[in-house]
Amino acid sequence: MPAAAHSASAPHESPVTQGTFRRAVVVGGNRIPFARTGGAYTKSSNQDMLTAALDGLIARFGLQEERIGEVAAGAVLKHSRDFNLTREAVLGSALSAETPAYDLQQACATGLETVLGLANKIKLGQIDSAIAGGVDSASDAPIAVSEGLREVLLDLNRAKSLPERLKVLSRLRPKDLAPDAPNTGEPRTGLSMGEHQALTTAQWKISREAQDEIAFNSHHNLAAAYERGFFDDLVTPYRGLSRDSNLRPDTSMEKLATLKPVFGKSLGAEATMTAGNSTPLTDGASTVLLGTEEWADARGLPKLAVVVDGEAAAVDFVHGKDGLLMAPAFAVPRLLARNGLSFEDIDFFEIHEAFAGTVLSTLAAWEDEEFGRTRLGLDGAFGKIDRAKLNVNGSSLAAGHPFAATGGRIVASLAKMLHDNGPVDGRPARGLISICAAGGQGVVAILEAYSAPEGR
Amino acid sequence: MTDKYTQFVSHGIGKDLAKKLGLPQPAVLRRYKAGEPLVPGPVLVLGSGNGRTAGSDELAAALVGWGLDVRRSALPKEKLGAIILVLDAVEHPEELAGPVLTAAPSLRDLAPGARVVTISRTSASAANPAVAAGRQGVDGLLRSLAKELRAGATANGVLLGDGAGTTSPSTLGALRFFLSGRAAFVDGQFLTVTSGAGQLPADADKPLAGKVAVVTGAARGIGAAIARTLHRDGARLVVVDIPAAGDHLAAVANEVHGTALQLDITSEDAGKRIIDHAVERHGGLDIVIHNAGITRDKLLANMDEGRWNSVIGVNIASQLRINEALLGSDQLNKTPRIVSVASTSGIAGNRGQTNYAASKGGVIGMVRATAPLLAERGGSINAVAPGFIETDMTARIPFATREVARRLNSLQQGGLPGDVAEAIAFLASDAAAGITGEVLRVCGQNLVGA
Numbered sequence: 066m067p068a069a070a071h072s073a074s075a076p077h078e079s080p081v082t083q084g085t086f087r088r089a090v091v092v093g094g095n096r097i098p099f100a101r102t103g104g105a106y107t108k109s110s111n112q113d114m115l116t117a118a119l120d121g122l123i124a125r126f127g128l129q130e131e132r133i134g135e136v137a138a139g140a141v142l143k144h145s146r147d148f149n150l151t152r153e154a155v156l157g158s159a160l161s162a163e164t165p166a167y168d169l170q171q172a173c174a175t176g177l178e179t180v181l182g183l184a185n186k187i188k189l190g191q192i193d194s195a196i197a198g199g200v201d202s203a204s205d206a207p208i209a210v211s212e213g214l215r216e217v218l219l220d221l222n223r224a225k226s227l228p229e230r231l232k233v234l235s236r237l238r239p240k241d242l243a244p245d246a247p248n249t250g251e252p253r254t255g256l257s258m259g260e261h262q263a264l265t266t267a268q269w270k271i272s273r274e275a276q277d278e279i280a281f282n283s284h285h286n287l288a289a290a291y292e293r294g295f296f297d298d299l300v301t302p303y304r305g306l307s308r309d310s311n312l313r314p315d316t317s318m319e320k321l322a323t324l325k326p327v328f329g330k331s332l333g334a335e336a337t338m339t340a341g342n343s344t345p346l347t348d349g350a351s352t353v354l355l356g357t358e359e360w361a362d363a364r365g366l367p368k369l370a371v372v373v374d375g376e377a378a379a380v381d382f383v384h385g386k387d388g389l390l391m392a393p394a395f396a397v398p399r400l401l402a403r404n405g406l407s408f409e410d411i412d413f414f415e416i417h418e419a420f421a422g423t424v425l426s427t428l429a430a431w432e433d434e435e436f437g438r439t440r441l442g443l444d445g446a447f448g449k450i451d452r453a454k455l456n457v458n459g460s461s462l463a464a465g466h467p468f469a470a471t472g473g474r475i476v477a478s479l480a481k482m483l484h485d486n487g488p489v490d491g492r493p494a495r496g497l498i499s500i501c502a503a504g505g506q507g508v509v510a511i512l513e514a515y516s517a518p519e520g521r
Numbered sequence: 522m523t524d525k526y527t528q529f530v531s532h533g534i535g536k537d538l539a540k541k542l543g544l545p546q547p548a549v550l551r552r553y554k555a556g557e558p559l560v561p562g563p564v565l566v567l568g569s570g571n572g573r574t575a576g577s578d579e580l581a582a583a584l585v586g587w588g589l590d591v592r593r594s595a596l597p598k599e600k601l602g603a604i605i606l607v608l609d610a611v612e613h614p615e616e617l618a619g620p621v622l623t624a625a626p627s628l629r630d631l632a633p634g635a636r637v638v639t640i641s642r643t644s645a646s647a648a649n650p651a652v653a654a655g656r657q658g659v660d661g662l663l664r665s666l667a668k669e670l671r672a673g674a675t676a677n678g679v680l681l682g683d684g685a686g687t688t689s690p691s692t693l694g695a696l697r698f699f700l701s702g703r704a705a706f707v708d709g710q711f712l713t714v715t716s717g718a719g720q721l722p723a724d725a726d727k728p729l730a731g732k733v734a735v736v737t738g739a740a741r742g743i744g745a746a747i748a749r750t751l752h753r754d755g756a757r758l759v760v761v762d763i764p765a766a767g768d769h770l771a772a773v774a775n776e777v778h779g780t781a782l783q784l785d786i787t788s789e790d791a792g793k794r795i796i797d798h799a800v801e802r803h804g805g806l807d808i809v810i811h812n813a814g815i816t817r818d819k820l821l822a823n824m825d826e827g828r829w830n831s832v833i834g835v836n837i838a839s840q841l842r843i844n845e846a847l848l849g850s851d852q853l854n855k856t857p858r859i860v861s862v863a864s865t866s867g868i869a870g871n872r873g874q875t876n877y878a879a880s881k882g883g884v885i886g887m888v889r890a891t892a893p894l895l896a897e898r899g900g901s902i903n904a905v906a907p908g909f910i911e912t913d914m915t916a917r918i919p920f921a922t923r924e925v926a927r928r929l930n931s932l933q934q935g936g937l938p939g940d941v942a943e944a945i946a947f948l949a950s951d952a953a954a955g956i957t958g959e960v961l962r963v964c965g966q967n968l969v970g971a
């Protein structure tokens with residue numbers, strides 16, 4: 066349909082009619098505790114951690130030797146030797162070796178995108194079960210050799226004689242020997258993610274106090290959830306850790322206020338982003354078990370929630386049109402419109418806390434008349450969310466954020482919250498997930514508590 | 522795995538050295554392996570009187586039915602796999618002489634890992650003093666004989682209550698257990714059969730086929746061994762341990778193809794969560810093994826509230842609460858079986874373990890009182906009291922104390938987690954349905970608590 070591809074699709078033209086597809090159900094999830102980089106998982110590879118998260122999931126749901134329809138996972142910081150990371154993890158796990166797997170990578174949205182992609186395959190009838198996941202290690206990150214050394218090494222390999230080899234080697238300069246460590250810098254702007262967000266935070270005039278409050282709530286909500294036993298069937302300990310090592314249950318607004326800004330220092334007095342209201346580099350892995358209702362029923366497995374729909378968006382941050390991490394501000398209105406929903410219809414908001422400033426800038430954009438009119442094409446502001454429904458069991462500021470593992474963490478936790486919550490006004494509880502990602506991207510999704518279809 | 526000392530003194534120079542120095546020479550025990558013969562040679566069955574009684578004849582016929590090579594009198598110099606003394610008809614201490622003295626010369630002809638088993642009636646049910654004396658005499662006889670046997674041979678007894686005979690299902694079940702390698706570390710002990718309930722398994726190697734079993738404290742040690750043994754015997758498993766032990770628990774669950782339930786058994790709703798999990802995931806619940814336990818040793822003079830309360834809380838209060846939920850549930854399958862892990866410390870006491878022994882004594886009391894409650898629904902409950910078992914728990918004991926502790930029993934070695942697991946698997950099986958409210962020690966006939 067080349068013609069249609071250029072026209073903006075209005076909601077009523079959407080070919081998506083939910084009822085005609087099978088439902089993709091979230092059965093449950095498992096993750097290992099997230100560890101601050103350089104901590105408990107320093108010696109663990111992505112494959113180690115993903116395998117551990119898978120094995121915990123298999124143990125929780127009795128999936129030993131089970132042939133799962135497909136497993137998809139990924140990592141943002143990936144060694145070239147990990148070209149088949151997910152399949153290798155499956156082979157090292159207790160699953161049937163006949164379980165196929167593929168790697169996926171969409172920066173910090175990797176985890177959520179694996180859930181959406183696999184859920185779509187389930188809905189279409191291509192597979193009956195799936196495991197989505199993600200892993201990242203900033204401790205065991207790949208280090209690339211410099212471009213100069215790389216060229217020399219490749220030429221050396223091609224050189225045929227000893228004199229030729231010596232000639233190639235003579236091109237080496239000391240600076241070529243410095244390794245190229247990975248960073249979160251944007252290739253097109255050279256700015257780090259934090260510096261980008263600092264600009265956005267300032268643009269939306271987000272106060273330091275408001276950001277610290279988001280961080281404070283994140284730590285206290287996550288700590289309370291652990292105390293309540295909420296994570297007893299979501300997390301399996303790993304390497305001596307049984308809770309996220311970044312969690313500070315006793316943090317206070319006063320303590321957060323003492324921290325010095327680390328991003329946007331060039332803004333002077335307006336610098337508001339500290340190590341307390343920004344997520345630290347973290348190592349960890351997460352998994353989510355998906356299936357059809359029949360697949361779950363046949364195994365006596367829980368049916369926590371249904372993956373309703375998802376949407377991706379991207380912004381032109383390169384030319385400064387929007388902030389680097391603002392894509393969800395566009396994705397969410399499109400997703401809700403397509404599903405005929407507004408903020409009033411959402412009972413849980415899971416907005417990934419890359420930085421407290423990201424969450425607040427996104428909320429500010431939705432509450433802004435001008436943004437609503439000029440950027441979203443609406444009559445006014447998109448809407449305001451009830452803060453009491455935001456990240457009620459904590460989010461990335463407290464748990465940490467091993468890039469590709471965050472989506473799985475959120476999906477599994479939200480599915481459990483929706484299930485535990487019970488119906489709202491006679492309809493199943495509903496949750497919204499919003500995840501920003503490098504490259505100016507964002508992926509968002511709607512989950513709904515599972516309820517048996519009419520007549521069953 | 523036997524301990525290093527036992528390995529050393531079992532072969533070559535080690536064996537010679539130990540002999541010369543008069544050191545303990547523990548034998549490598551005969552443990553169960555699927556496909557191996559039940560006993561390591563022919564079985565001599567002796568009744569009282571002239572050696573032939575109705576009870577002994579029926580029993581001998583049953584053993585022939587199992588394919589065993591049964592003798593009613595010993596052949597000179599033939600190595601025997603087992604001697605079974607059927608003493609159910611004994612009505613006076615003087616009647617013991619016949620079978621006991623007939624068996625005596627054959628004791629020299631026992632094969633390594635052989636078994637002596639007595640079958641007699643409980644003295645408690647005898648009103649006549651002479652009858653009671655004859656029956657109780659078996660107790661002293663058996664326990665002493667167990668101490669005389671060598672080379673991994675053991676002696677144990679089956680006691681028959683009024684409702685049981687020599688070929689009741691659980692008599693045969695208990696006998697089979699004692700004869701087999703499953704009872705390798707059970708020595709000098711009795712099991713009482715009180716009813717004719719139960720049935721022997723269709724497949725002796727899969728006595729728990731089709732059963733759903735929950736094991737608490739299964740992340741390591743004895744609990745992990747119980748999970749493996751129940752899995753081997755055909756059960757489907759739910760393994761439970763505290764969330765902080767979840768990684769080890771997951772490894773066990775994946776090994777035994779079960780499901781892991783991260784749960785602190787002291788939590789208020791533990792019973793409900795266990796039942797819900799078993800019913801939702803496995804369609805029912807047949808067997809619960811209360812194994813999770815902790816020690817917080819201190820002389821009572823130095824005891825604090827934390828140490829005392831945590832031990833009572835984990836080791837017995839949690840079991841009481843979970844059992845209440847089990848008894849109140851209508852979701853258990855027919856003939857539910859519960860087995861609790863007690864300890865010889867709860868029977869004989871241990872210095873520094875007032876809290877632990879109180880909790881384990883509590884387990885024994887609880888098991889006795891719960892038996893009639895479960896009987897109403899065709900179920901049973903028993904306790905297993907391990908002696909010195911080689912686990913992380915006992916590896917923390919200082920070396921010298923540990924070395925003494927593991928030799929202080931008739932088998933001169935510590936037991937393995939699998940030995941405890943075998944006793945539990947038997948008591949969890951339908952072959953043990955006629956046994957309830959009992960405590961079986963798995964201690965190699967430890968001097969303490971024996």
Ligand SMILES: NC(=O)c1ccc[n+]([C@@H]2O[C@H](COP(=O)([O-])OP(=O)(O)OC[C@H]3O[C@@H](n4cnc5c(N)ncnc54)[C@H](O)[C@@H]3O)[C@@H](O)[C@H]2O)c1
Pocket residue numbers: 737738739740741742743744761762763766784785786787812813814815835862863864865906907908909910911912913914915
């Ligand atoms: N090892 C011995 O020699 C010996 C002797 C007699 C009795 N026992 C008994 O055998 C049982 C197992 O002992 P072991 O040596 O394997 O000990 P262990 O310490 O190796 O294992 C005990 C397990 O129970 C778990 N556990 C503790 N508290 C729990 C709770 N509140 N909820 C859920 N799980 C919990 C632990 O995490 C651990 O995995 C205990 O009841 C112990 O008292 C052991």
